[in-house]
Amino acid sequence: xxxxxxxxxxxxxxxxxxxxxxxxxxxxxxxxxxxxxxxxxxxxxxxxxxxxxxxxxxxxxxxxxxxxxxxxxxxxxxxxxxxxxxxxxxxxxxxxxxxxxxxxxxxxxxxxxxxxxxxxxxxxxxxxxxxxxxxxxxxxxxxxxxxxxxxxxxxxxxxxxxxxxxxxxxxxxxxxxxxxxxxxxxxxxxxxxxxxxxxxxxxxxxxxxxxxxxxxxxxxxxxxxxxxxxxxxxxxxxxxxxxxxxxxxxxxxxxxxxxxxxxxxxxxxxxxxxxx
Ligand code: C2E
Ligand code: CA
Ligand code: CA
Ligand code: CA
Numbered sequence: 001x002x003x004x005x006x007x008x009x010x011x012x013x014x015x016x017x018x019x020x021x022x023x024x025x026x027x028x029x030x031x032x033x034x035x036x037x038x039x040x041x042x043x044x045x046x047x048x049x050x051x052x053x054x055x056x057x058x059x060x061x062x063x064x065x066x067x068x069x070x071x072x073x074x075x076x077x078x079x080x081x082x083x084x085x086x087x088x089x090x091x092x093x094x095x096x097x098x099x100x101x102x103x104x105x106x107x108x109x110x111x112x113x114x115x116x117x118x119x120x121x122x123x124x125x126x127x128x129x130x131x132x133x134x135x136x137x138x139x140x141x142x143x144x145x146x147x148x149x150x151x152x153x154x155x156x157x158x159x160x161x162x163x164x165x166x167x168x169x170x171x172x173x174x175x176x177x178x179x180x181x182x183x184x185x186x187x188x189x190x191x192x193x194x195x196x197x198x199x200x201x202x203x204x205x206x207x208x209x210x211x212x213x214x215x216x217x218x219x220x221x222x223x224x225x226x227x228x229x230x231x232x233x234x235x236x237x238x239x240x241x242x243x244x245x246x247x248x249x250x251x252x253x254x255x256x257x258x259x260x261x262x263x264x265x266x267x268x269x270x271x272x273x274x275x276x
Pocket of ligand 3: 180181201203233
């Protein structure tokens, strides 16, 4: 039994080393990819309920890997967060989303997406310069502040007063702040009590049909009472869209309406709305 225990231990430590090496390898490659311009943004429409009209888009990062193809954020964002690379990566996402949104505005005017939403990690929110970077990105690309939405998750934002102060500074710019994956954190209501936000996104785990809708109902009521806009995310079926609309959600996002897509596909949809 002792020998076997030893063998397990070796397998265990080998596994740890392998994971450490894997982390170092992916991080180094990601750093190179950032400089080489291999990151892309895809945009998922946020639509009005019940009509499905385009209201805005959420920018979602992808990595066009030379050998492994198009990678989603689950494959590399955790490494970026662990290494601090999320800060320059997040800066790139912010600037690219502002650039693209300003381009849509110039090309399509009133028909352009009214807002572009960008995901911000905890690490970025704790950088003292975030609000100034956002202000620079808006100014450099000529995007009006009210057209940008910064998405933060509860777990990110609840980490104390410094983060709340950053949120307040971002809102003072006229940029809107959204609480992402709402309802999945430990301190949903604490967060709302301490931090003024403009929008909450009901996590997709509360959207199933058939299923209980107590949480979705309660979130809609709290948001209405606080005057906060809501978005239901992960809407995959017409039945979900109908029910969320009946519960008071005026905005939704999900595969039922549109998948995330390259910017050019958004342009095509704006030129011919039947495409969406
Ligand atoms: P998220 O912010 O909650 O984004 C929504 C995710 O749900 C996206 O996955 C989207 O493709 C997916 N989704 C949209 N509609 C549906 C649906 O109807 N059903 C299902 N099952 N899924 C749907 P994606 O693009 O893989 O992104 C995953 C997560 O990675 C995001 O979750 C966000 O937390 C993070 N992420 C993405 N881009 C960035 C970024 O630029 N910076 C940071 N820090 N995180 C990012
Ligand atoms: Ca998000
Ligand atoms: Ca979300
Ligand atoms: Ca999520």
